[in-house]
Amino acid sequence: MSIGWLALVTATLTVATPLVLAALGEVVTEKAGVLNLGIEGTMYAGAFVGFLASGWTGSAWGGIGFAVVAGAAAGALMGLLTVTLGVNQHVAGIGTTLLLVAACDFTNRLRYAGGSLTQVDKLERWFGAAPVVGQYAPTYVAFLLVAPALWWLLRSTGAGLRLRAVGENPEAADVAGVSVARTRYAALVAGGALMAVGGAFLTVAMLGTFTLDIVAGRGWVCIALVIFGRWRVWPTVGGALLFAVADSLQLQLAISPAFSSVPRELLIALPYLVVVGALAVWGRRVRYPGAYLTPYRRA
Amino acid sequence: MRLVERGRLPRWSGALAVVAAVAVTALLTAGPIRAAGANPAAAYRRYLFTPLTSGTGVAEVLLAATPLLFTGLAVAVAFRAGYYNIGAEGQLLAGTVGAAAVGIFLPDLPALVALPLAGLTGAAAGTLWAAVPAWLRVRGHIDEVVTTLLLNPVALLGVQGLLNGPWRNPETGFPESARLGPGYAIPALLGSRVHWGLVLGLVAVVVVAVVGARTPLGLRIAAAGHAPDAARFSGIRVGRIQVGSALVSGALAGLGGAVQVTGVQHQLTAGISHSYGYTGVVVATLAGLSALGVAAVGLLLGTLTVGAQNAAIVLHLPPQMGDIITALLLLTVVAALVLRRYGLRIRGAT
Numbered sequence: 001m002s003i004g005w006l007a008l009v010t011a012t013l014t015v016a017t018p019l020v021l022a023a024l025g026e027v028v029t030e031k032a033g034v035l036n037l038g039i040e041g042t043m044y045a046g047a048f049v050g051f052l053a054s055g056w057t058g059s060a061w062g063g064i065g066f067a068v069v070a071g072a073a074a075g076a077l078m079g080l081l082t083v084t085l086g087v088n089q090h091v092a093g094i095g096t097t098l099l100l101v102a103a104c105d106f107t108n109r110l111r112y113a114g115g116s117l118t119q120v121d122k123l124e125r126w127f128g129a130a131p132v133v134g135q136y137a138p139t140y141v142a143f144l145l146v147a148p149a150l151w152w153l154l155r156s157t158g159a160g161l162r163l164r165a166v167g168e169n170p171e172a173a174d175v176a177g178v179s180v181a182r183t184r185y186a187a188l189v190a191g192g193a194l195m196a197v198g199g200a201f202l203t204v205a206m207l208g209t210f211t212l213d214i215v216a217g218r219g220w221v222c223i224a225l226v227i228f229g230r231w232r233v234w235p236t237v238g239g240a241l242l243f244a245v246a247d248s249l250q251l252q253l254a255i256s257p258a259f260s261s262v263p264r265e266l267l268i269a270l271p272y273l274v275v276v277g278a279l280a281v282w283g284r285r286v287r288y289p290g291a292y293l294t295p296y297r298r299a
Numbered sequence: 300m301r302l303v304e305r306g307r308l309p310r311w312s313g314a315l316a317v318v319a320a321v322a323v324t325a326l327l328t329a330g331p332i333r334a335a336g337a338n339p340a341a342a343y344r345r346y347l348f349t350p351l352t353s354g355t356g357v358a359e360v361l362l363a364a365t366p367l368l369f370t371g372l373a374v375a376v377a378f379r380a381g382y383y384n385i386g387a388e389g390q391l392l393a394g395t396v397g398a399a400a401v402g403i404f405l406p407d408l409p410a411l412v413a414l415p416l417a418g419l420t421g422a423a424a425g426t427l428w429a430a431v432p433a434w435l436r437v438r439g440h441i442d443e444v445v446t447t448l449l450l451n452p453v454a455l456l457g458v459q460g461l462l463n464g465p466w467r468n469p470e471t472g473f474p475e476s477a478r479l480g481p482g483y484a485i486p487a488l489l490g491s492r493v494h495w496g497l498v499l500g501l502v503a504v505v506v507v508a509v510v511g512a513r514t515p516l517g518l519r520i521a522a523a524g525h526a527p528d529a530a531r532f533s534g535i536r537v538g539r540i541q542v543g544s545a546l547v548s549g550a551l552a553g554l555g556g557a558v559q560v561t562g563v564q565h566q567l568t569a570g571i572s573h574s575y576g577y578t579g580v581v582v583a584t585l586a587g588l589s590a591l592g593v594a595a596v597g598l599l600l601g602t603l604t605v606g607a608q609n610a611a612i613v614l615h616l617p618p619q620m621g622d623i624i625t626a627l628l629l630l631t632v633v634a635a636l637v638l639r640r641y642g643l644r645i646r647g648a649t
Contacts, residue, residue: 035444037385037444081630081634084300084643085302085634085637086302087633087634088584088633090383090385090444091633092633094385094577094580094581095626095629095630095633096626096630098574098577098625098626099623099627099630102619102620102622102623102625102626103331103623105617105622106331106335106619106620106622106623109617109619110334181300181301216452220448220449220451221449223445223448224445224449227441227442227445263460263461264460265457265459265460265463265464266456266460268456269452269456269457269460272450272452272453272456275449276449276450279435279445280435280439280441283441283442284439284441285439285440297301297302
């Protein structure tokens with residue numbers, strides 16, 4: 001059996017892009033102490049709004065721009081629920097996901113009557129079909145801009161310090177004059193925007209259209225990647241690459257004659273199982289942010 | 300803005316909070332309903348009242364509520380023990396596979412053997428699907444939220460793989476299993492589409508309610524969920540209780556899957572679960588994790604489901620409006636219950 005190694009690397013970088021963006025968004029919110037299970041719905045909303053708006057604006061970048069707005073709004077909703085009101089973060093996140101998915105499906109049904117999938121103008125790959133470097137622009141943005149910038153921000157800036165402080169010890173941060181609520185809102189809004197861009201990448205770059213199973217649990221994968229990466233930027237990116245390698249490999253295996261008898265769905269499930277396995281091996285006894293899941297109320 | 304604790308809580312404040320949540324939900328959905336070309340008041344009448352005004356409507360409501368009893372209970376049982384099982388969706392699907400497998404491999408069994416066997420296999424499959432995250436949680440301290448969530452898409456892919464592969468219907472060629480033998484049909488109740496699975500669900504509600512409220516075990520579960528450290532200190536084996544609750548939770552969801560196969564579909568299809576597992580989280584939360592509450596909320600959401608199907612036909616409102624209302628109800632109710640106990644103050648004012 002021959003595997004096109006260059007093609008595998010190229011596909012891996014493409015497939016990893018939405019996961020890198022969304023998982024880093026989740027790193028931001030969790031570093032601030034908020035588990036955002038709205039990620040699955042936020043990615044879905046990003047995919048749908050990105051698709052819809054690239055139709056209106058006639059440009060994939062217009063779609064991505066509107067997805068940013070939608071993701072920020074989803075983050076603000078999570079902020080209202082978990083920061084201002086302090087409701088259970090699991091419930092708020094699942095509720096947000098259910099709401100966003102239902103709202104997108106409702107709009108989709110109204111607009112397209114459930115059928116007639118329209119194509120939008122996809123992004124073009126830079127460097128065309130060249131192996132490895134022939135990628136969509138957001139892939140370069142994710143790996144060469146977002147990841148290093150976030151790493152630097154968390155590690156070396158005052159904003160990063162405040163973000164970590166409200167996630168580790170909000171009482172101390174509050175005493176030191178950092179607004180816990182404002183910092184957490186900012187984290188949720190920024191994180192939501194990243195998640196939605198990850199979702200939009202699926203429609204405006206990879207697929208060129210929108211389908212109801214487009215996200216298919218990738219948001220849950222990102223939650224796992226953040227734990228796997230222990231809330232650090234580069235290990236989380238590494239986890240996304242691990243999932244993406246498995247996903248790209250299954251795409252190649254599916255078209256290779258040696259695997260024609262293996263059910264397609266088993267191959268599609270492979271990357272999810274790889275992530276569960278990776279968690280089982282490397283996700284044991286991780287240290288969560290100190291104020292994880294804990295709403296902050298001044299005593 | 301910040302929250303300030305209210306001093307005295309009048310007895311009716313809980314009811315007021317729920318009424319306020321329903322009102323806010325109605326207000327927020329009025330715009331989209333109008334955008335879809337329908338009158339919001341007429342739509343709400345369809346969602347909440349029309350299904351209850353006819354015999355067949357009530358029957359459909361009970362039918363729609365049945366899977367929610369199982370998944371709502373499954374989530375409530377786990378959450379009460381402090382185990383966040385959000386994998387009822389996958390466990391229910393595992394249960395459908397278990398039940399369908401018995402039906403496919405032993406097609407000619409009589410109902411007296413076939414139905415219990417299908418139910419037990421479904422429950423066992425759900426338990427097995429829940430066991431992996433539970434084991435990882437206890438052995439490796441791996442957050443069960445993540446693993447239970449991740450196994451949901453895997454379960455769906457498993458069902459699709461079976462239906463596109465070995466279990467594809469040989470007659471129609473569609474990705475759905477062959478129809479199961481007559482022994483695998485749960486008898487109907489009173490000549491309607493409602494079946495004995497509803498009664499089974501209600502029995503499960505009563506059992507969970509009694510165990511939770513009237514037994515030492517129920518007390519230990521509550522202690523493990525509310526104050527795990529204190530419970531541990533008083534000699535309660537918290538890990539064991541959480542694993543036990545996780546497995547029972549998986550069994551309930553799996554049983555729900557078996558009931559959908561034998562009571563409604565009589566075959567396995569890829570769309571057999573309309574997100575029942577995720578809706579179970581809504582049901583359990585709105586029910587305040589109480590078993591009797593699960594029955595009440597299950598009926599409410601069942602009404603909404605049937606109403607949404609009805610409104611889709613009569614008012615041409617996309618049925619997803621029912622899901623929007625469900626999600627909004629969840630969020631507004633949890634928000635209202637916070638605002639019941641705390642008042643919002645703008646910064647500076649006291």
